Amino acid sequence: MKLNRLELDFFRNYSHVEATFHPRVNLIYGDNAQGKTNLLEAIAYLSSARSHRARYDRELIMLNEPQGYIKGEVDSRERTFILEAKLNRGKTRQLWSNGLRLKTAGELAGILTTVLFCPEDLYLIREGASARRRFLDGAICQLRPRYAQALAEYNRLYEHKTRILRDWQENPSLLDTLDDFNLRMAQFGARIIHYRAHFVRRLGEQAPAIHADFSGGREQLGLRYETVSTVQDPLGSVQDIFESLLKHQESHRRAELDSRQCLSGPHKDDLVVELDGQSAKQFGSQGQTRTAALSLKLAQREIFQQETGEWPVLLLDDVLSELDGKRQSFVLNRIQGGQVFITCCEPEKLDGLERGKSFQIQGGTILSQRSV
Ligand SMILES: Nc1ncnc2c1ncn2[C@@H]1O[C@H](COP(=O)(O)OP(=O)(O)OP(=O)(O)O)[C@@H](O)[C@H]1O
Numbered sequence: 001m002k003l004n005r006l007e008l009d010f011f012r013n014y015s016h017v018e019a020t021f022h023p024r025v026n027l028i029y030g031d032n033a034q035g036k037t038n039l040l041e042a043i044a045y046l047s048s049a050r051s052h053r054a055r056y057d058r059e060l061i062m063l064n065e066p067q068g069y070i071k072g073e074v075d076s077r078e079r080t081f082i083l084e085a086k087l088n089r090g091k092t093r094q095l096w097s098n099g100l101r102l103k104t105a106g107e108l109a110g111i112l113t114t115v116l117f118c119p120e121d122l123y124l125i126r127e128g129a130s131a132r133r134r135f136l137d138g139a140i141c142q143l144r145p146r147y148a149q150a151l152a153e154y155n156r157l158y159e160h161k162t163r164i165l166r167d168w169q170e171n172p173s174l175l176d177t178l179d180d181f182n183l184r185m186a187q188f189g190a191r192i193i194h195y196r197a198h199f200v201r202r203l204g205e206q207a208p209a210i211h212a213d214f215s216g217g218r219e220q221l222g223l224r225y226e227t228v229s230t231v232q233d234p235l236g237s238v239q240d241i242f243e244s245l246l247k248h249q250e251s252h253r254r255a256e257l258d259s260r261q262c263l264s265g266p267h268k269d270d271l272v273v274e275l276d277g278q279s280a281k282q283f284g285s286q287g288q289t290r291t292a293a294l295s296l297k298l299a300q301r302e303i304f305q306q307e308t309g310e311w312p313v314l315l316l317d318d319v320l321s322e323l324d325g326k327r328q329s330f331v332l333n334r335i336q337g338g339q340v341f342i343t344c345c346e347p348e349k350l351d352g353l354e355r356g357k358s359f360q361i362q363g364g365t366i367l368s369q370r371s372v
Pocket residue numbers: 011012013030031032033034035036037038039059060061062063318343345
C-alpha cells in the first residue's frame with residue numbers, strides 16, 4: 001500500500017497543496033506549528049474518515065472556509081484508487097473511491113491502512129493499563145471486524161452493569177437483572193480474552209526482534225498478557241475462558257456490591273512490557289520506553305502485513321527526538337517494507353536519510369522538496 005499523491009484544499013492551515021511522495025521514506029520537516037502533523041492527519045483521514053486529534057470534522061476545515069477537501073492517489077491490492085473526502089461545515093462529510101460515492105467510512109477499510117504513531121503514544125508504556133488496552137483493541141479491530149463487534153457489545157454491557165452497581169442500594173430491584181448481565185459479559189469477555197491472547201502471542205513473536213534491531217541488540221523486550229486471575233490459559237478454548245470468568249464473577253460478587261464497582265472482567269486487562277526482565281513502566285528510560293512503544297507499533301504493522309499481504313502506511317509524528325543517533329538511523333533507514341512518513345523539526349535529521357524524499361513545510365505550504 002502506498003500513497004503516491006496528495007492534494008489538500010482548505011484543510012487545517014493548507015489553503016492548497018499538492019505533493020508527490022516517495023514509495024519508501026518521506027521526511028516532513030519544519031518549525032513548530034507549520035503544518036507537519038496536519039499533513040499526516042490528512043493522510044490518516046483518507047484511511048478511516050477519522051482524525052486522531054479532532055473530535056469534529058469541522059475542526060479540520062480551514063478557519064472561515066465552508067469546505068475542506070482531501071484527495072489521495074493510492075496503490076493498493078494491485079490497483080490504483082483515487083480517494084476523496086469533502087468536509088462540509090454544518091453537514092456530514094462525503095467520501096468517494098474512484099469517483100463512486102461511499103456510504104460509510106467502513107468502505108475505506110483495506111484501501112489505505114495507516115498505522116499512526118503520535119507523541120501521545122510515547123506514553124503507551126508509562127501510562128496506566130487503559131492506554132495499552134486501547135493499543136491492543138485498535139490493532140485487533142483493524143484485523144478482525146468480529147472483535148470490534150464483541151468489544152462494542154462488552155462495553156455496552158459494562159456501562160449497564162456499572163449503573164446497576166452504582167444505583168442498587170437506592171433501587172434494589174435493579175439486582176434482578178445482574179445475573180443476566182454477568183452471564184452476557186462473561187460470554188463476550190471470553191471472546192475478547194481469546195482474541196487478545198492470540199494477538200499478544202503474535203506481538204511476542206514480532207516485537208522483540210524489532211526492538212533488538214532498534215536498540216542495536218542491547219535490549220531484550222518481553223511481553224505478557226495479564227487478564228482475569230481465574231483464566232489459567234487465555235489461549236485455551238472460549239468455553240473454558242467463559243467458565244473461568246463466571247467463577248471470578250462469583251467470587252467477586254460481594255466485593256462488587258460493596259464497592260459498587262465492576263471489578264471482574266477483561267476491562268482491567270493489561271499488556272505487561274519488560275526490558276531485560278524488568279518492568280519497562282517502572283524502570284525504563286525515556287529513550288527505552290519510546291523504543292519499546294515504537295517496536296509495538298511496528299510489530300502491529302508487520303502482523304497486518306502477514307495477514308493481508310500489504311504493508312500499512314506508517315505515519316510517525318515527532319518520534320526522532322530523544323532517540324540516540326543509532327535509534328534515529330533505524331527509524332529513518334531500517335524500518336522494514338512499505339511507505340513511511342516521518343515528521344521532525346530539525347533539518348539536520350535530513351543528513352541521516354539514506355533514500356527517500358524530504359519536504360520542508362512552512363505556514364501551510366511546501367517550501368522545498370528534495371529526493372536522496
Ligand atoms: N482549522 C484550521 N484552520 C487554520 N489553521 C489551523 C486549523 N487547525 C490548525 N491550524 C493551524 O495549524 C498549525 C499547527 O499545525 P501542526 O499541528 O501540523 O503543526 P506542526 O508543524 O506539526 O508543529 P509541531 O512541530 O509543533 O508539532 C497551527 O498554526 C494552527 O493554528
